[in-house]
Amino acid sequence: MEILATIRIALRAILRNKLRSLLTVLGVVIGVCAVITMVNMGSGAQLSIEKAISGLGTNLLIIFPGSMTKGGMRAGFGSVTTLTDQDAQAIREECPGVQLVTPVVSTAAQVVYQNQNWGTSILGTDPDFQLIKNWPLEKGEFFTAQDVKAAAKVCVIGKTVVEKLFGGQNPVGHIIRVKRVPFRVRGVLTEKGQTSFGQDQDDTVVVPYTTAQKRLVGITYLSMVMASAVSMDRMSDAQAQIGDLLRQRHHIQKGTDDDFTVRNLADLTATFTIITGILTLLLGSIASISLVVGGIGIMNIMLVSVTERTREIGIRMAVGAKPADILMQFLLEAVLLSLIGGGVGILIGIILTATIEYITGWTTPVSFFAIVVSFLFSAGVGIFFGLYPARKASRMNPIEALRYE
Amino acid sequence: MKQFIFADQLYKTYRLDGNAEVHALRGVSLQVGKGEFVAIMGPSGSGKSTFMNLLGCLDTPTRGRLFLEQVEISSLTPIQLAEIRNKKIGFVFQNFNLLPRTSALENVELPLLYSRASATQRRERSREALARVGLQERMHNLSNQLSGGEQQRVAIARALVNNPSIILADEPTGNLDTQTSGEIMSILGDLNTISGITIILVTHEFDIARYAKRQVHFRDGKIISDQ
Structure with missing residues (x-):
């Protein structure tokens, strides 16, 4: 049929x-x-x-100090003081696969404006931070390389902090206190929302890392270094170059553990x-x-x-x-x-x-x-x-x- | 007379659930020539329906041989039997056996559907067949909207549509009144005399059997008279 x-x-x-x-x-x-x-x-x-994840930054590589072995005990990330400003400098100058580098000093502190206070994370970086993180300003301007050099007491703040301290007011030009140190607010970051891990990225105060080192934490080393690769497909190149450079700079023998880790967000993705x-x-x-x-x-x-x-x-x-x-x-x-x-x-x-x-x-x-x-x-x-x-x-x-x- | 149907010592035994055997046919031999009109008569249980089922290629005998146009149909496969039913045999049943809620035309088209005729051919030949039984006006009516006589005429048209060499009519007038029975029988008679189609008619009514030129009587699975 x-x-x-x-x-x-x-x-x-x-x-x-x-x-x-x-x-x-x-x-x-x-x-x-x-x-x-x-x-x-x-x-x-x-x-x-x-x-x-891509909102965390484009082609982002994060260099953590750490995992140093001391008598068989392996401490976690950030437990060592070996990652320095000079390392960041060297990465910037000597790794061809790397485009931008920014040192990061992070801490947490109570910030005060008039009668308002709010506990938030403090991020010490330099102006390249906003390029690496792909994070433009909503108001005002970012602090400059000059500010970093001079360890100026200036900051840009995230939306959540603006909300908690200033309510509806425009914070640009006002003074906030972080650990009793007065910082002038230079700008406000645009809203970035939560990371996929539920962390509020807007709950932060960004200051020059030099200021953070000297005035807020009292250290000379870095919490981490953020770097961006020239392009997506040169990520692993850049990663290898950074690894080689830091091993050389830190005099790490073959066969021993590195005192740093390079994290690649592509892996996370x-x-x-x-x-x-x-x-x-x-x-x-x-x-x-x-x-x-x-x-x-x-x-x-x-x-x-x-x-x-x-x-x-x-x-x-x-x-x-x-x-x-x-x-x-x-x-x-x-x-x-x-x-x-x-x-x-x-x-x-x-x-x-x-x-x-x-x-x-x-x-x-x-x-x-x-x-x-x-x-x-x-x-x-x-x-x-x-x-x-x-x-x-x-x-x-x-x-x-x-x-x- | 050319041997058209040739039954040679046909036996058919059914096995019932209780393992009892029923001997429906006990050695039936019959010869029918081309163009004959034969009435098969007998009381119920005489084996006449079983014999019709064998003739109609709906069943195969337990023993014996059966030829239709020199082809031995007692040894064919179900697929070959289906083909013979389609091309050579037209059935007319007591209860009409039309597809319900289907138009007269489509009912008549049914055999052509299985002989792979094209759609236009199906339509044309079915219209022709319906015209031959005088139902061309009602061809788009659904089968259940037709009267008993009309339904039986549709069934005859369906039997005719593939130009069969034989029409098997099993009590075709059993569900019809006398007048309609007469109409149906005269249609069958015309098909026999004018178109030369061999017709085998099963009935237990003598009035109906009179239309046939030859009457075969069955009793207890055997032929008892043939005149």
Whole structure:
């Protein structure tokens, strides 16, 4: 029998019992819809994490001092005092893969403005900081290299600090006190929001690192050095160059542990990509279980349908339908049911994804791959669960089928 | 007369659930020539329906041989049997056996669907067949909107549409009143005399059997008279 006529017969059979077909298809609709939504949400989460990480800075490399072994005890990061301003200088001058370098001294302190006070993190850096972190100012201006050289008592502050100390006021030009040292506010950083680890990046006071060293902490070394690579694909080059340079400068013998660590945010991104990838797969496979359940629903209804239409099968056989014709007819009906379910499920899945995108503010790209796979999968479900009822129909004895009431 | 149907010592034994055996046919031999109109008569349980099922390629005999146009159909596969049902045999049943909620035209098209005729061919030949039974006006009506006589005429058109060499009519008038029965029988009679189609008619009514030129009586799985 020609395929077009078979499809017409199958469609008519489906439309004949509209409510029943609708309920049958619902299982597949929910299954496919769940798969699509889960996969899209997974890739949405992945994107938003990538965005958050790249928001930490572009092509960022962070050099931590630390992990020095002392008598078998390995202290954590920051426990050593070996990373210095000169190291930062040398990295800037001698590593061709590195574009920008900024020394960082970090501490935490109580900051006071008039009768308001607020505990926040203090970041001592230099003007390159805002380039490396990709962090423009909202108001005022950044402190200058001159300020750094002179260890001037100036600062730029994050939005959260502005809110806590100044309320609605413009803080530029005012004096805040950090550990009793007065700092003039030069500018306000734009709002950057939370890191993907839940840390508020706007809750900070940025001062010249020299000032932080001398006035606030009383040290001569650095908490860390931030550097940016010339480009994304030269990250590992830059990383290696920094490593070589610092080993040489710190006189580290071959075979002993480095007293510093170079962290590369690309690694972090890769880790998160793997984690979200696993999550997506997990969610997708849980969702696909509902697709299988939907398939069982189709099988159930097809079995009922075959029994109900025994007479019809008998008539068709009497006028010359071969077992293969009957098989095709019922199989196609099951496949059409599941494909209709798949199509509707894809549509609802896309709508649901858009809704979630709207609510969460994530960018959730609609995965073409997920659509194709779930469509093929629902076709597969139709074939798999339609085969048994269709075989049952095709193996009927025509005489008994004709007599069936 | 050319041997058109040739049954040679046909036996059919059914096994019931309780393992009891039912001997529906016990050695039936019959020859029918091309263009004959034969009525098969007998009480229920005489084996006439079983014999019709064998003739109609719906079933195969337990023992014995059956030839249709020199082809031994008693040893064919289900697929080959389906093909013969499609091309050579037209069925007319007591309860019409039309597809419900399907138009008359589409019911008639059904055999052509399985012989891979093109859509236009299907339409054309089905219209023709419906015209032959005088139903061209009602071809778009659904089968369940038609009267019993009309439904049986649709069934005859369906039997005709693939130009079969034989029509098997199993109690075709069993569900119809006398007048409609007469109409149906005269249609069958015309098909026999004008178109030369061999017709085998199963009935237990003598009035209906009169339309046939030859009557074969069955009893207890055997032929008891043939005249």
